Amino acid sequence: MKPYAEMTKEELIALRKELKAQYREMQGKDLRLDMSRGKPSVEQLDLSMGMMDVLSSNDDLTCEDGTDCRNYGVLTGIDEAKELLADMMEVNPDLIIIYGNSSLNVMYDTVSRSMTHGVMGNTPWCKLDKVKFLCPVPGYDRHFAITEYFGIEMINVPMTKDGPDMDMVEELVSTDSAIKGIWCVPKYSNPQGYSYSDETVRRFARLKPAAPDFRIYWDNAYGVHHLYDHDQDHLIEILAECKRAGNPDLVYKFASTSKISFPGSGIACIAASLNNLEDIKRQLKFQTIGHDKVNQLRHVRFFRNIHGMVEHMRRHADIIRPKFEAVEEILERELGGLGIGEWTMPKGGYFISFDSLDGCAKEIVARCKKAGVVMTGAGATYPYGKDPDDRNIRIAPTYPPLGDLITATELFSLCVKLTSVEKLLKTMD
Amino acid sequence: MKPYAEMTKEELIALRKELKAQYREMQGKDLRLDMSRGKPSVEQLDLSMGMMDVLSSNDDLTCEDGTDCRNYGVLTGIDEAKELLADMMEVNPDLIIIYGNSSLNVMYDTVSRSMTHGVMGNTPWCKLDKVKFLCPVPGYDRHFAITEYFGIEMINVPMTKDGPDMDMVEELVSTDSAIKGIWCVPKYSNPQGYSYSDETVRRFARLKPAAPDFRIYWDNAYGVHHLYDHDQDHLIEILAECKRAGNPDLVYKFASTSKISFPGSGIACIAASLNNLEDIKRQLKFQTIGHDKVNQLRHVRFFRNIHGMVEHMRRHADIIRPKFEAVEEILERELGGLGIGEWTMPKGGYFISFDSLDGCAKEIVARCKKAGVVMTGAGATYPYGKDPDDRNIRIAPTYPPLGDLITATELFSLCVKLTSVEKLLKTMD
Incomplete structure (x- = not known):
């Protein structure tokens, strides 16, 4: 036809x-x-049913360091779960905090904390007249919903096969100090399935934001979610690239096991520089005594290691x-x-x-x-x-x-x- | 001597x-x-090890209403878990939202939401010059830490064997519209182990706050944590009492299974009036797609019902x-x-x-x-x-x-x- x-x-x-x-x-x-x-x-979902068997009443629910996973404590996650998720996120385990069951919740909490307490000593966003986020489009509706809920003005940035239009991102971020963040799904993006090119990631790491509290919200939701065994997209690891570029604090990286084990019953995490993690922990200790360690242990016992995943x-x-x-x-x-x-x-x-x-x-x-x-x-x-x-x-x-x-x-x-x-x-x- | x-x-x-x-x-x-x-x-902790066996790979992880607990969805919790926790909290299951692993987290989020978005249409607290909370003393350090973290001024109210000094509470709450809340551990209080008398609960339910967004933060952490089988304190159920008093929206009630199953791996919840729940859900849907339903199901299968608990x-x-x-x-x-x-x-x-x-x-x-x-x-x-x-x-x-x-x-x-x-x-x- x-x-x-x-x-x-x-x-x-x-x-x-x-x-x-x-x-x-x-x-x-x-x-x-x-x-x-x-x-x-x-x-x-059936693929992960073995997860229901790896912890039984005959098993010892003790961590390698002796922590009883059944009791209170351990704010940032058990070591063995950090190792597994760090391998998944391609970062050092020291740069990770493990949260509850949802990376969306981690992102929401990150914006919420920035609203009420600011980022690393900067003015809380709720005290500012205007806060803006860049939104590569098309993008993920739940990202946009969070920023809209907090009254943050959203600016569309067109997506290309190589990622967001970086000329526009660089121009806006370097000139407008009200711009505090950008939502990114850098690998197999939602909805296009594009992966950011090496040049795009390098340009992200080299941004010179007008706002000292500008952060890249790097939602690597599909980091290990390949369709093919050999023909896979590869993404430059952003934390390391930011560090190399002299901007170690520029990025928050998010991920979870939601589409790996069970959505809603997985474990989520954030990876960031030590400075950012300290800032986050100062808040987190008021919010919780610790997240679900038994479920962390369950994931470790089921996947064993990154190869298992x-x-x-x-x-x-x-x-x-x-x-x-x-x-x-x-x-x-x-x-x-x-x-x-x-x-x-x-x-x-x-x-x-x-x-x-x-x-x-x-x-x-x-x-x-x-x-x-x-x-x-x-x-x-x-x-x-x-x-x-x-x-x-x-x-x-x-x-x-x-x-x-x-x-x-x-x-x-x-x-x-x-x-x-x-x-x-x-x-x- | x-x-x-x-x-x-x-x-x-x-x-x-x-x-x-x-x-x-x-x-x-x-x-x-x-x-x-x-x-x-x-x-x-050993008492709850059976919880590790109630869900195995041979079990069906489907709810009574057909929901697959292993997938996304169900913002406010699965029905059977609501029934169990509603019985634990002595309220109607319709008045409950089930959260993640920590009631402290629920309380933190409640204060945080009030800061950024206000309570039921009232001005967000972060836009106010001054916000105050009443703090019965001695009390729970983690409560006080949350309000301190958000810059909320705390006013001590002496505890008695019957609960907080209600003359003082009534006087302050009715005259100072900056007072937005009071922290309560009404049963077997932390640290004294006092339970609020019937009169105290009735006076709470009949408060006439100057602030329309004043709420009682009723942390019923020890509702089923008796030491004796016959000699138990009994507390008037606050939601019902507030409703009877014509103040249905006056209270948020919190609880969790932390000291029932596993601390950090239990389930937490809030109970409140339908108006309050609607207000909360308007926020919650941006924060998460849903909490850990597999763990909710695990608790239901283990305890079966309130009698089992x-x-x-x-x-x-x-x-x-x-x-x-x-x-x-x-x-x-x-x-x-x-x-x-x-x-x-x-x-x-x-x-x-x-x-x-x-x-x-x-x-x-x-x-x-x-x-x-x-x-x-x-x-x-x-x-x-x-x-x-x-x-x-x-x-x-x-x-x-x-x-x-x-x-x-x-x-x-x-x-x-x-x-x-x-x-x-x-x-x-």
Whole structure:
């Protein structure tokens, strides 16, 4: 089929009729499918069930240093869990604090602490007239939701295949002292699955912020979440790069085991310079006596070490790789060459990003919903839920079973075609 | 032996000599004992080891409503855990949000949210010139640490056997709109082990605060932590009483399973009116996708229901009751009738409170430390660590083995005697 833009009005009208018939047929199937969130599937969760067996009443719940994991104490996490997560985050275990079950919670708490107490001796943000964050777009809705909740002004920075537009980032960060942070998902980014290039990471580490309390919020959520065993993206480790660049305190790095073990029952952590960690610990000791050490120990006993985790992630990849490939095949088969959409083909992470013709995303998502397939809301990948071009849609292939996923993607493709035809016809009126 | 105050100078000098000899002997024993924190003992932790077996890889980790506990979601906790903790807190399950592993963390987050976003539409505290909390004294050091960390001015309110001085509470709360909260441990209070009388609870529920965003921070940490099976304190349930009094939104109630299952690996919760819960959820959804549901399920499968929990607490009591009794016996034997100290004899909770002669507490604790016994720091039971009379010492009998506890209490008694003699001699100079 030829590109829609090259069709005559008559051809488009005929096509619309045909597509509408197909859509009505899909509606008749009474589908109830969900492609909205980046959740692991049941098969993936089953991979971690062994975690329920590694600690039994016959086991000693004592750490290598003699700490009884069952009692109070140990503010920053047990040593063996620090070692495991440090290997996962590619940093020194001394540069880690282990938290509870959610890296989102760690990020929220980091912003909240900066609001009430400031960063390393600087003025608390709540005492400032204006605080701003840079937001590479499209990006992760829950990041943007945190900064919006705290009344922080968000500035869009376009994403490229190599990461955020660094010319813009450097210009803004170096001139505006109200800019206190930037949200980054540097590897297999949410939603595009892009990984920051070496040059991008180096430029991040060499930022010269006007604000002394500016920090890079480096959410390395998909650090070990590769789809392929050999063809993997590699990211320069940001803490080390910042140190080499003479900016050791510039970054907070976040991660968790949510999509490795169990989402909501994993362990999360922050990695940062010793100066930043001291600053964080000064607050943390008022917030808690310590996080869940038994669950930390459970993770260590289950994964044993980083190699065990890598092997485990391979099994995850075996389950989700066919799903990514199925979505990409259907999109190529249904939409390839039509000039009505572009999509990413990531080598890891949890999402595929789709860009429709301008002004079509909301309509496509609404059409999918009316036929029983829930997508992430259009606009969700932008601050304030406002995609200025109304074109980006996040596809989350992991959760549905493969059969459902195929049906859902076919419906999605149909909705893209139908909406695009109507859009093109409207421009002819 | 007669009261020290009735002794002549010569008698006191002779006594001092004798006590010093005893102290030197104790020092020679090279003790290393810790009575500083309210931690369960190893035997108590062993009671909950069955918790490690209730979820295995053969078990279904699905809730009664079909929720897979292993995946994302469920912001406020799974239904069956709400039922268990609601029974523990004596409230309707609809009035509960289950959090992570620490009620201290919940309290911290509650204050932090009030700072940045205010309470139910009122001005965020960080925008106010002055925020104050009432602090019944002696009280819990970690409560006071939170309010101090947020720059909240703390006002001491004397504790009585029936709870805080309610005349003072009513007067202050009704006239000063800067007063936004009061820290309460209403049952088996920390450190005295007092439980608020019916009248006290009723007067709390009928407070007429000048500030619409005033809340009672009701930390019912020891709600099911009785020492005796029949002789138990009973506390009027505060949420219901506030509702009856026409003040449904007046209170936040906190609790956790920290000293029931494993400290640091338990589950914590808040109970409050629906209005308050809505206010809290508006924030919570930005902070997390959900807390650890697998651990919630683990607690439900282990305790089954409130009766299982009560039976479990009986076994805790069997372990710690002899420790409380041993401390009380030694204090009575060594210090009874001497007029140099008073102590409480609680029927539950984790502490015994000791009041020395004025101006002696710091010296007593320092002397204990020099002989190898660590007590909670003198002053810790007061805001800013300042006991105006330097008399209150918190005794935590649960953690050390009984033999150690006896030795430590004997040393403590000796230090009380020696310090008191020196104090009395000083007044004679």
